[in-house]
Amino acid sequence: MRILIHYWRAFWAVVNRELLRFLKQTGRFVSALVRPLVWLFIFAAGFRSVLGIAIIPPYETYITYPVYIAPGLIGMIQLFNGMQSSLSMVYDREMGSMRMLLVSPLPRWYLLWSKLMAGVFVSLVQVYVFLAIAWFYEVQAPWQGYLWLFPALLLSGLMLGALGLLLSSFIKQLENFAGVMNFVIFPMFFMSSALYPLWKIKESSPLLYQLARYNPFTQAVELIRFALYQQFNETACYFTLAAFVIFLGVAILGYNPSKGMMARKGGA
Amino acid sequence: MSIPALSVENLSFAYGKKPVLQNLDFAIPEQGCTILLGPNGAGKSTLFALITRLYDSRQGRIAIAGFDVKKQQRKALASLGVVFQQTTLDMNLSVEQNLSYYAALHGLGGQRARLRIRQELERLELFERRKERVAKLNGGHRRRVEIARALLTEPRLLLLDEPTVGLDVHSRNALVSYLHELVKQRPLAIFWATHLIDEIDDQDRLLVLHQGQLKFQGTVPEVLEATRQDSIGDAFFQLT
Numbered sequence: 086m087r088i089l090i091h092y093w094r095a096f097w098a099v100v101n102r103e104l105l106r107f108l109k110q111t112g113r114f115v116s117a118l119v120r121p122l123v124w125l126f127i128f129a130a131g132f133r134s135v136l137g138i139a140i141i142p143p144y145e146t147y148i149t150y151p152v153y154i155a156p157g158l159i160g161m162i163q164l165f166n167g168m169q170s171s172l173s174m175v176y177d178r179e180m181g182s183m184r185m186l187l188v189s190p191l192p193r194w195y196l197l198w199s200k201l202m203a204g205v206f207v208s209l210v211q212v213y214v215f216l217a218i219a220w221f222y223e224v225q226a227p228w229q230g231y232l233w234l235f236p237a238l239l240l241s242g243l244m245l246g247a248l249g250l251l252l253s254s255f256i257k258q259l260e261n262f263a264g265v266m267n268f269v270i271f272p273m274f275f276m277s278s279a280l281y282p283l284w285k286i287k288e289s290s291p292l293l294y295q296l297a298r299y300n301p302f303t304q305a306v307e308l309i310r311f312a313l314y315q316q317f318n319e320t321a322c323y324f325t326l327a328a329f330v331i332f333l334g335v336a337i338l339g340y341n342p343s344k345g346m347m348a349r350k351g352g353a
Numbered sequence: 354m355s356i357p358a359l360s361v362e363n364l365s366f367a368y369g370k371k372p373v374l375q376n377l378d379f380a381i382p383e384q385g386c387t388i389l390l391g392p393n394g395a396g397k398s399t400l401f402a403l404i405t406r407l408y409d410s411r412q413g414r415i416a417i418a419g420f421d422v423k424k425q426q427r428k429a430l431a432s433l434g435v436v437f438q439q440t441t442l443d444m445n446l447s448v449e450q451n452l453s454y455y456a457a458l459h460g461l462g463g464q465r466a467r468l469r470i471r472q473e474l475e476r477l478e479l480f481e482r483r484k485e486r487v488a489k490l491n492g493g494h495r496r497r498v499e500i501a502r503a504l505l506t507e508p509r510l511l512l513l514d515e516p517t518v519g520l521d522v523h524s525r526n527a528l529v530s531y532l533h534e535l536v537k538q539r540p541l542a543i544f545w546a547t548h549l550i551d552e553i554d555d556q557d558r559l560l561v562l563h564q565g566q567l568k569f570q571g572t573v574p575e576v577l578e579a580t581r582q583d584s585i586g587d588a589f590f591q592l593t
Contacts (some may be wrong), residue, residue, distance in 0.1 A: 092458030098457030185441045188405040189458035190430035
Protein backbone atom coordinates (compact mmCIF):
# COMPACT_ATOMS: atom_id res chain seq x y z
CA MET A 86 0.00 0.00 0.00
CA ARG A 87 2.82 2.39 0.93
CA ILE A 88 4.48 1.86 -2.40
CA LEU A 89 1.25 2.62 -4.24
CA ILE A 90 0.91 5.86 -2.31
CA HIS A 91 4.50 6.68 -3.23
CA TYR A 92 3.75 6.07 -6.93
CA TRP A 93 0.63 8.22 -6.76
CA ARG A 94 2.41 11.05 -4.95
CA ALA A 95 5.21 11.06 -7.49
CA PHE A 96 2.77 11.00 -10.40
CA TRP A 97 0.73 13.86 -9.01
CA ALA A 98 3.89 15.84 -8.18
CA VAL A 99 5.14 15.60 -11.77
CA VAL A 100 1.72 16.56 -13.21
CA ASN A 101 1.25 19.36 -10.71
CA ARG A 102 4.72 20.75 -11.42
CA GLU A 103 4.08 20.78 -15.16
CA LEU A 104 0.71 22.53 -14.72
CA LEU A 105 2.23 25.09 -12.34
CA ARG A 106 5.05 25.79 -14.78
CA PHE A 107 2.57 26.11 -17.62
CA LEU A 108 0.36 28.55 -15.70
CA LYS A 109 3.35 30.64 -14.64
CA GLN A 110 4.68 30.83 -18.19
CA THR A 111 1.85 32.94 -19.59
CA GLY A 112 3.81 33.52 -22.78
CA ARG A 113 3.79 29.79 -23.46
CA PHE A 114 0.03 29.59 -22.89
CA VAL A 115 -0.67 32.53 -25.17
CA SER A 116 1.61 31.30 -27.96
CA ALA A 117 0.10 27.82 -27.72
CA LEU A 118 -3.28 29.39 -28.43
CA VAL A 119 -2.22 32.04 -30.90
CA ARG A 120 -0.67 29.52 -33.30
CA PRO A 121 -3.85 27.54 -34.09
CA LEU A 122 -6.01 30.64 -33.87
CA VAL A 123 -3.92 32.38 -36.53
CA TRP A 124 -4.46 29.35 -38.76
CA LEU A 125 -8.15 29.38 -38.01
CA PHE A 126 -8.80 33.11 -38.36
CA ILE A 127 -6.38 33.95 -41.18
CA PHE A 128 -5.33 30.86 -43.12
CA ALA A 129 -8.76 29.20 -43.02
CA ALA A 130 -10.48 32.48 -43.84
CA GLY A 131 -8.30 32.90 -46.91
CA PHE A 132 -8.81 29.37 -48.14
CA ARG A 133 -12.49 29.26 -47.28
CA SER A 134 -13.57 30.32 -50.74
CA VAL A 135 -10.83 28.44 -52.60
CA LEU A 136 -11.21 25.01 -51.07
CA GLY A 137 -14.54 23.25 -51.25
CA ILE A 138 -15.00 20.28 -48.95
CA ALA A 139 -17.19 17.47 -50.21
CA ILE A 140 -19.37 15.54 -47.83
CA ILE A 141 -17.04 13.03 -46.22
CA PRO A 142 -17.39 11.07 -42.99
CA PRO A 143 -17.89 12.02 -40.22
CA TYR A 144 -19.64 15.06 -41.68
CA GLU A 145 -23.23 14.63 -42.85
CA THR A 146 -23.48 17.89 -44.69
CA TYR A 147 -21.28 20.44 -46.41
CA ILE A 148 -19.00 22.16 -43.98
CA THR A 149 -16.93 25.29 -44.04
CA TYR A 150 -13.18 25.07 -44.26
CA PRO A 151 -12.62 26.34 -40.68
CA VAL A 152 -14.82 23.50 -39.43
CA TYR A 153 -12.76 21.04 -41.47
CA ILE A 154 -9.37 22.17 -40.20
CA ALA A 155 -10.39 22.51 -36.51
CA PRO A 156 -9.47 18.86 -35.68
CA GLY A 157 -6.17 19.36 -37.51
CA LEU A 158 -5.48 22.44 -35.43
CA ILE A 159 -6.30 20.49 -32.27
CA GLY A 160 -3.76 17.95 -33.44
CA MET A 161 -1.36 20.81 -34.09
CA ILE A 162 -1.76 22.01 -30.49
CA GLN A 163 -0.94 18.53 -29.23
CA LEU A 164 1.91 18.08 -31.69
CA PHE A 165 3.53 21.35 -30.65
CA ASN A 166 2.86 20.60 -27.01
CA GLY A 167 4.56 17.22 -27.39
CA MET A 168 7.55 18.91 -28.99
CA GLN A 169 7.53 21.64 -26.33
CA SER A 170 7.68 18.94 -23.64
CA SER A 171 10.47 17.30 -25.54
CA LEU A 172 12.30 20.62 -25.80
CA SER A 173 11.85 21.24 -22.09
CA MET A 174 13.21 17.77 -21.34
CA VAL A 175 16.33 18.43 -23.39
CA TYR A 176 16.63 21.79 -21.60
CA ASP A 177 16.02 20.16 -18.20
CA ARG A 178 18.63 17.55 -18.96
CA GLU A 179 21.15 20.22 -19.94
CA MET A 180 20.23 22.41 -16.98
CA GLY A 181 20.06 19.51 -14.58
CA SER A 182 16.50 19.48 -13.24
CA MET A 183 15.76 16.33 -15.22
CA ARG A 184 18.45 14.65 -13.16
CA MET A 185 16.47 15.07 -9.96
CA LEU A 186 13.59 13.23 -11.57
CA LEU A 187 15.77 10.43 -12.87
CA VAL A 188 17.59 9.82 -9.58
CA SER A 189 14.39 9.46 -7.56
CA PRO A 190 13.74 5.94 -6.26
CA LEU A 191 11.11 4.93 -8.80
CA PRO A 192 11.44 2.97 -12.04
CA ARG A 193 12.50 5.13 -14.92
CA TRP A 194 9.62 4.00 -17.12
CA TYR A 195 7.20 5.21 -14.48
CA LEU A 196 8.88 8.60 -14.18
CA LEU A 197 8.78 9.03 -17.95
CA TRP A 198 5.15 7.93 -18.03
CA SER A 199 4.33 10.54 -15.37
CA LYS A 200 6.16 13.19 -17.35
CA LEU A 201 4.25 12.16 -20.46
CA MET A 202 0.88 12.32 -18.72
CA ALA A 203 1.75 15.74 -17.32
CA GLY A 204 2.32 17.02 -20.87
CA VAL A 205 -0.98 15.51 -22.01
CA PHE A 206 -2.90 17.27 -19.24
CA VAL A 207 -1.35 20.57 -20.25
CA SER A 208 -2.38 19.95 -23.87
CA LEU A 209 -5.96 19.17 -22.77
CA VAL A 210 -6.24 22.59 -21.14
CA GLN A 211 -4.93 24.22 -24.32
CA VAL A 212 -7.30 22.29 -26.61
CA TYR A 213 -10.46 23.03 -24.65
CA VAL A 214 -9.62 26.74 -24.40
CA PHE A 215 -9.01 26.74 -28.17
CA LEU A 216 -12.36 25.04 -28.78
CA ALA A 217 -14.11 27.55 -26.54
CA ILE A 218 -12.71 30.42 -28.64
CA ALA A 219 -13.40 28.59 -31.91
CA TRP A 220 -17.04 28.17 -30.84
CA PHE A 221 -17.54 31.90 -31.33
CA TYR A 222 -16.10 31.53 -34.84
CA GLU A 223 -18.87 29.09 -35.67
CA VAL A 224 -16.69 26.04 -35.32
CA GLN A 225 -19.25 24.14 -33.34
CA ALA A 226 -19.72 20.45 -32.74
CA PRO A 227 -22.58 18.76 -30.88
CA TRP A 228 -22.01 19.24 -27.13
CA GLN A 229 -21.69 15.48 -26.61
CA GLY A 230 -18.82 15.58 -29.10
CA TYR A 231 -16.76 17.55 -26.61
CA LEU A 232 -17.14 14.69 -24.15
CA TRP A 233 -16.33 12.07 -26.80
CA LEU A 234 -13.31 14.12 -27.64
CA PHE A 235 -11.73 13.65 -24.21
CA PRO A 236 -10.53 10.02 -24.55
CA ALA A 237 -9.49 10.68 -28.15
CA LEU A 238 -7.37 13.62 -26.97
CA LEU A 239 -5.82 11.49 -24.26
CA LEU A 240 -4.72 8.90 -26.80
CA SER A 241 -3.55 11.36 -29.44
CA GLY A 242 -1.80 13.44 -26.76
CA LEU A 243 -0.05 10.36 -25.43
CA MET A 244 1.07 9.34 -28.90
CA LEU A 245 2.42 12.78 -29.80
CA GLY A 246 3.92 13.22 -26.33
CA ALA A 247 5.65 9.85 -26.63
CA LEU A 248 7.05 10.98 -29.97
CA GLY A 249 8.44 14.07 -28.22
CA LEU A 250 9.87 11.88 -25.47
CA LEU A 251 11.48 9.65 -28.06
CA LEU A 252 13.06 12.61 -29.82
CA SER A 253 14.31 14.08 -26.54
CA SER A 254 16.05 10.80 -25.74
CA PHE A 255 18.11 11.13 -28.91
CA ILE A 256 18.72 14.88 -28.98
CA LYS A 257 21.84 15.61 -27.02
CA GLN A 258 21.90 19.38 -27.24
CA LEU A 259 19.32 22.10 -27.36
CA GLU A 260 20.86 23.48 -30.55
CA ASN A 261 19.89 20.30 -32.41
CA PHE A 262 16.27 20.97 -31.77
CA ALA A 263 15.84 23.22 -34.81
CA GLY A 264 16.27 20.09 -36.91
CA VAL A 265 13.26 18.56 -35.23
CA MET A 266 11.13 21.44 -36.48
CA ASN A 267 12.27 20.93 -40.04
CA PHE A 268 12.37 17.17 -40.16
CA VAL A 269 9.55 16.14 -37.86
CA ILE A 270 6.94 18.77 -37.08
CA PHE A 271 6.51 20.38 -40.51
CA PRO A 272 6.50 17.16 -42.58
CA MET A 273 4.17 15.51 -40.08
CA PHE A 274 1.74 18.37 -40.09
CA PHE A 275 1.67 19.19 -43.80
CA MET A 276 1.75 15.58 -44.91
CA SER A 277 -1.47 14.76 -43.12
CA SER A 278 -5.22 15.24 -43.33
CA ALA A 279 -5.03 18.26 -41.02
CA LEU A 280 -5.36 20.88 -43.75
CA TYR A 281 -6.87 18.93 -46.66
CA PRO A 282 -8.73 15.64 -46.96
CA LEU A 283 -6.77 12.58 -48.04
CA TRP A 284 -8.75 12.22 -51.27
CA LYS A 285 -7.59 15.65 -52.35
CA ILE A 286 -3.98 14.65 -51.72
CA LYS A 287 -4.57 11.46 -53.71
CA GLU A 288 -5.72 13.49 -56.70
CA SER A 289 -2.45 15.37 -56.85
CA SER A 290 0.03 12.68 -55.75
CA PRO A 291 -0.67 9.01 -55.03
CA LEU A 292 2.73 8.70 -53.31
CA LEU A 293 2.04 11.61 -51.00
CA TYR A 294 -1.36 10.10 -50.32
CA GLN A 295 0.22 6.85 -49.15
CA LEU A 296 2.70 8.71 -46.96
CA ALA A 297 -0.06 10.83 -45.48
CA ARG A 298 -2.25 7.80 -44.89
CA TYR A 299 0.40 6.08 -42.79
CA ASN A 300 1.41 9.24 -41.01
CA PRO A 301 0.52 8.75 -37.31
CA PHE A 302 -0.48 12.41 -37.15
CA THR A 303 -3.14 11.84 -39.83
CA GLN A 304 -4.58 9.01 -37.78
CA ALA A 305 -4.59 11.11 -34.60
CA VAL A 306 -6.36 13.94 -36.44
CA GLU A 307 -8.96 11.55 -37.85
CA LEU A 308 -9.53 10.06 -34.41
CA ILE A 309 -10.17 13.57 -33.09
CA ARG A 310 -12.35 14.52 -36.09
CA PHE A 311 -14.64 11.51 -35.67
CA ALA A 312 -14.81 11.85 -31.89
CA LEU A 313 -15.98 15.45 -32.20
CA TYR A 314 -19.01 14.09 -34.07
CA GLN A 315 -19.55 11.24 -31.61
CA GLN A 316 -18.15 8.60 -33.91
CA PHE A 317 -15.46 6.06 -33.24
CA ASN A 318 -12.83 5.67 -35.95
CA GLU A 319 -11.55 2.19 -35.23
CA THR A 320 -8.64 2.23 -37.68
CA ALA A 321 -7.40 5.60 -36.48
CA CYS A 322 -7.68 4.47 -32.86
CA TYR A 323 -5.67 1.28 -33.32
CA PHE A 324 -3.11 2.99 -35.50
CA THR A 325 -2.62 5.79 -32.96
CA LEU A 326 -2.43 3.26 -30.14
CA ALA A 327 0.19 1.21 -31.99
CA ALA A 328 2.26 4.31 -32.75
CA PHE A 329 2.03 5.32 -29.08
CA VAL A 330 3.27 1.93 -27.86
CA ILE A 331 6.18 1.94 -30.31
CA PHE A 332 7.22 5.54 -29.58
CA LEU A 333 7.01 5.07 -25.82
CA GLY A 334 8.85 1.75 -25.91
CA VAL A 335 11.76 3.21 -27.86
CA ALA A 336 11.79 6.33 -25.65
CA ILE A 337 12.03 4.23 -22.48
CA LEU A 338 14.84 2.29 -24.09
CA GLY A 339 16.50 5.59 -25.00
CA TYR A 340 16.42 6.74 -21.37
CA ASN A 341 17.64 3.40 -20.03
CA PRO A 342 21.16 4.01 -18.67
CA SER A 343 22.36 0.57 -19.75
CA LYS A 344 20.79 0.42 -23.21
CA GLY A 345 19.90 3.82 -24.54
CA MET A 346 21.41 7.20 -25.08
CA MET A 347 23.21 7.18 -21.75
CA ALA A 348 24.93 3.94 -22.67
CA ARG A 349 26.00 5.30 -26.03
CA LYS A 350 27.20 8.45 -24.37
CA GLY A 351 29.45 6.42 -22.14
CA GLY A 352 29.48 2.69 -21.80
CA ALA A 353 32.25 0.78 -20.16
CA MET B 354 30.15 -4.46 11.82
CA SER B 355 28.72 -1.29 10.33
CA ILE B 356 27.59 -1.09 6.71
CA PRO B 357 29.46 1.55 4.67
CA ALA B 358 27.36 4.43 3.40
CA LEU B 359 28.91 3.78 0.00
CA SER B 360 31.02 0.97 -1.33
CA VAL B 361 32.57 0.87 -4.77
CA GLU B 362 34.22 -2.32 -5.97
CA ASN B 363 36.36 -2.75 -9.06
CA LEU B 364 34.51 -0.01 -10.93
CA SER B 365 35.59 0.97 -14.44
CA PHE B 366 33.91 3.18 -16.99
CA ALA B 367 34.69 4.52 -20.45
CA TYR B 368 33.25 7.03 -22.87
CA GLY B 369 33.38 4.94 -25.99
CA LYS B 370 36.94 3.63 -25.99
CA LYS B 371 38.32 6.38 -23.78
CA PRO B 372 38.69 5.09 -20.20
CA VAL B 373 37.44 7.56 -17.59
CA LEU B 374 37.50 5.48 -14.42
CA GLN B 375 39.76 2.50 -13.86
CA ASN B 376 39.32 -0.21 -11.23
CA LEU B 377 38.11 1.98 -8.40
CA ASP B 378 37.83 0.33 -5.00
CA PHE B 379 36.83 2.26 -1.91
CA ALA B 380 34.27 2.56 0.87
CA ILE B 381 32.78 5.56 2.64
CA PRO B 382 32.11 5.06 6.38
CA GLU B 383 28.57 5.53 7.65
CA GLN B 384 29.34 8.85 9.29
CA GLY B 385 31.66 11.71 8.51
CA CYS B 386 32.86 13.68 5.56
CA THR B 387 34.85 12.13 2.73
CA ILE B 388 36.37 14.45 0.18
CA LEU B 389 36.84 13.30 -3.39
CA LEU B 390 39.73 15.45 -4.48
CA GLY B 391 40.75 15.64 -8.08
CA PRO B 392 41.63 18.15 -10.77
CA ASN B 393 39.12 19.02 -13.48
CA GLY B 394 38.59 16.05 -15.76
CA ALA B 395 39.68 13.51 -13.14
CA GLY B 396 36.37 11.65 -13.45
CA LYS B 397 34.58 12.98 -10.34
CA SER B 398 31.30 13.90 -12.05
CA THR B 399 31.31 10.63 -13.99
CA LEU B 400 31.72 8.72 -10.74
CA PHE B 401 28.75 10.61 -9.30
CA ALA B 402 26.68 9.89 -12.40
CA LEU B 403 27.41 6.19 -11.90
CA ILE B 404 26.53 6.28 -8.21
CA THR B 405 23.20 7.97 -8.99
CA ARG B 406 22.57 5.60 -11.93
CA LEU B 407 22.43 8.36 -14.50
CA TYR B 408 25.05 6.24 -16.23
CA ASP B 409 25.41 2.52 -16.04
CA SER B 410 28.68 0.71 -15.66
CA ARG B 411 29.26 -2.75 -17.07
CA GLN B 412 32.16 -3.47 -14.80
CA GLY B 413 32.18 -3.20 -11.03
CA ARG B 414 29.67 -2.84 -8.25
CA ILE B 415 28.29 0.14 -6.36
CA ALA B 416 26.27 -0.18 -3.15
CA ILE B 417 24.62 2.61 -1.16
CA ALA B 418 23.95 1.74 2.48
CA GLY B 419 24.47 -1.90 1.47
CA PHE B 420 21.97 -1.79 -1.42
CA ASP B 421 23.29 -2.58 -4.88
CA VAL B 422 22.39 0.32 -7.21
CA LYS B 423 21.59 -2.06 -10.07
CA LYS B 424 19.81 -4.87 -8.25
CA GLN B 425 18.17 -2.86 -5.46
CA GLN B 426 17.89 0.46 -7.22
CA ARG B 427 14.86 1.73 -5.30
CA LYS B 428 16.32 1.12 -1.85
CA ALA B 429 19.73 2.39 -2.92
CA LEU B 430 18.42 5.67 -4.35
CA ALA B 431 16.08 6.13 -1.37
CA SER B 432 19.16 6.20 0.87
CA LEU B 433 20.75 8.96 -1.16
CA GLY B 434 20.59 12.75 -1.24
CA VAL B 435 22.32 14.57 -4.11
CA VAL B 436 23.46 18.07 -4.91
CA PHE B 437 24.75 18.25 -8.46
CA GLN B 438 27.32 20.69 -9.71
CA GLN B 439 24.74 22.55 -11.79
CA THR B 440 21.68 23.76 -10.00
CA THR B 441 18.73 21.43 -10.44
CA LEU B 442 16.06 23.68 -8.96
CA ASP B 443 13.07 24.81 -10.97
CA MET B 444 13.51 28.56 -11.23
CA ASN B 445 9.83 29.14 -11.99
CA LEU B 446 8.66 27.56 -8.75
CA SER B 447 8.93 28.73 -5.16
CA VAL B 448 11.37 27.28 -2.64
CA GLU B 449 8.55 25.38 -0.98
CA GLN B 450 7.16 24.06 -4.28
CA ASN B 451 10.60 22.78 -5.25
CA LEU B 452 10.97 20.96 -1.95
CA SER B 453 7.43 19.55 -2.03
CA TYR B 454 8.07 18.21 -5.53
CA TYR B 455 11.21 16.43 -4.42
CA ALA B 456 9.54 15.11 -1.25
CA ALA B 457 6.69 13.63 -3.32
CA LEU B 458 9.14 11.97 -5.72
CA HIS B 459 10.61 10.26 -2.69
CA GLY B 460 7.24 9.23 -1.28
CA LEU B 461 7.00 11.92 1.40
CA GLY B 462 3.70 13.74 1.53
CA GLY B 463 1.17 15.56 3.68
CA GLN B 464 2.00 16.49 7.25
CA ARG B 465 5.31 14.64 7.26
CA ALA B 466 6.58 16.46 4.17
CA ARG B 467 5.51 19.84 5.53
CA LEU B 468 7.26 19.14 8.82
CA ARG B 469 10.48 18.03 7.15
CA ILE B 470 10.47 21.02 4.80
CA ARG B 471 10.01 23.34 7.74
CA GLN B 472 12.79 21.67 9.76
CA GLU B 473 15.35 21.77 6.96
CA LEU B 474 14.53 25.30 5.86
CA GLU B 475 14.67 26.57 9.43
CA ARG B 476 18.02 24.88 9.92
CA LEU B 477 19.34 26.73 6.88
CA GLU B 478 17.58 29.98 7.82
CA LEU B 479 15.42 29.96 4.71
CA PHE B 480 12.00 29.26 6.14
CA GLU B 481 10.90 32.91 5.88
CA ARG B 482 11.71 32.84 2.18
CA ARG B 483 9.85 29.63 1.37
CA LYS B 484 7.22 31.39 -0.78
CA GLU B 485 9.77 33.18 -2.95
CA ARG B 486 10.56 32.02 -6.45
CA VAL B 487 13.95 30.35 -6.66
CA ALA B 488 14.90 32.69 -9.52
CA LYS B 489 14.91 35.55 -6.98
CA LEU B 490 17.46 33.89 -4.70
CA ASN B 491 21.20 34.43 -4.99
CA GLY B 492 23.60 31.58 -5.75
CA GLY B 493 24.42 30.88 -2.11
CA HIS B 494 20.78 30.65 -1.10
CA ARG B 495 19.97 28.40 -4.05
CA ARG B 496 22.70 26.03 -2.92
CA ARG B 497 21.26 26.03 0.58
CA VAL B 498 17.85 25.19 -0.81
CA GLU B 499 19.40 22.30 -2.72
CA ILE B 500 21.06 21.01 0.42
CA ALA B 501 17.80 21.33 2.37
CA ARG B 502 16.10 19.42 -0.41
CA ALA B 503 18.70 16.65 -0.44
CA LEU B 504 18.31 16.21 3.33
CA LEU B 505 14.50 16.09 3.33
CA THR B 506 14.37 12.32 3.20
CA GLU B 507 17.06 11.93 5.89
CA PRO B 508 19.43 10.06 3.59
CA ARG B 509 22.31 7.88 4.76
CA LEU B 510 24.60 9.36 2.12
CA LEU B 511 24.76 12.92 0.83
CA LEU B 512 26.57 13.37 -2.48
CA LEU B 513 27.88 16.83 -3.24
CA ASP B 514 29.38 17.50 -6.63
CA GLU B 515 31.45 20.67 -6.29
CA PRO B 516 28.66 22.44 -4.41
CA THR B 517 30.60 25.67 -3.93
CA VAL B 518 31.26 26.34 -7.62
CA GLY B 519 30.16 29.85 -8.54
CA LEU B 520 29.66 31.05 -4.96
CA ASP B 521 31.27 34.13 -3.48
CA VAL B 522 33.82 33.70 -0.69
CA HIS B 523 31.38 34.46 2.10
CA SER B 524 28.72 32.04 0.83
CA ARG B 525 31.37 29.40 0.19
CA ASN B 526 32.84 29.59 3.68
CA ALA B 527 29.40 29.52 5.27
CA LEU B 528 28.41 26.46 3.26
CA VAL B 529 31.65 24.60 3.98
CA SER B 530 31.30 25.25 7.74
CA TYR B 531 27.65 24.22 7.69
CA LEU B 532 28.39 20.91 5.98
CA HIS B 533 31.21 20.06 8.36
CA GLU B 534 28.94 20.78 11.32
CA LEU B 535 26.14 18.75 9.77
CA VAL B 536 28.02 15.44 9.84
CA LYS B 537 28.77 15.95 13.53
CA GLN B 538 25.10 16.45 14.35
CA ARG B 539 23.37 13.59 12.57
CA PRO B 540 24.05 10.06 11.34
CA LEU B 541 25.10 11.02 7.86
CA ALA B 542 27.97 10.41 5.48
CA ILE B 543 28.92 13.16 3.05
CA PHE B 544 30.80 12.34 -0.13
CA TRP B 545 32.01 15.63 -1.46
CA ALA B 546 33.72 16.14 -4.79
CA THR B 547 35.91 19.19 -5.09
CA HIS B 548 39.16 20.47 -6.51
CA LEU B 549 39.45 23.20 -3.86
CA ILE B 550 41.91 22.22 -1.18
CA ASP B 551 40.81 24.84 1.34
CA GLU B 552 37.44 23.11 1.68
CA ILE B 553 39.09 20.19 3.47
CA ASP B 554 38.82 19.88 7.23
CA ASP B 555 41.41 18.02 9.31
CA GLN B 556 38.77 15.48 10.34
CA ASP B 557 37.88 14.57 6.76
CA ARG B 558 38.83 11.44 4.89
CA LEU B 559 40.37 11.92 1.47
CA LEU B 560 40.13 10.14 -1.83
CA VAL B 561 42.49 11.50 -4.46
CA LEU B 562 41.38 10.82 -8.02
CA HIS B 563 43.58 11.54 -11.00
CA GLN B 564 42.99 10.52 -14.62
CA GLY B 565 40.37 8.04 -13.51
CA GLN B 566 42.59 6.28 -11.00
CA LEU B 567 42.47 6.39 -7.24
CA LYS B 568 45.87 7.70 -6.16
CA PHE B 569 45.28 7.74 -2.43
CA GLN B 570 42.67 7.10 0.22
CA GLY B 571 42.96 7.85 3.93
CA THR B 572 42.80 10.60 6.54
CA VAL B 573 44.47 13.99 6.25
CA PRO B 574 47.42 13.00 8.54
CA GLU B 575 47.84 9.79 6.56
CA VAL B 576 48.12 11.60 3.24
CA LEU B 577 50.65 14.03 4.71
CA GLU B 578 52.67 11.15 6.08
CA ALA B 579 52.52 9.11 2.91
CA THR B 580 53.64 12.00 0.73
CA ARG B 581 56.00 13.51 3.31
CA GLN B 582 54.51 16.93 2.74
CA ASP B 583 53.48 19.63 5.18
CA SER B 584 50.28 20.71 3.53
CA ILE B 585 47.39 19.08 1.71
CA GLY B 586 48.07 21.34 -1.24
CA ASP B 587 51.62 20.05 -1.67
CA ALA B 588 50.50 16.46 -1.11
CA PHE B 589 47.81 16.87 -3.75
CA PHE B 590 50.24 18.28 -6.30
CA GLN B 591 52.62 15.43 -5.64
CA LEU B 592 49.90 12.83 -6.12
CA THR B 593 48.50 14.39 -9.28
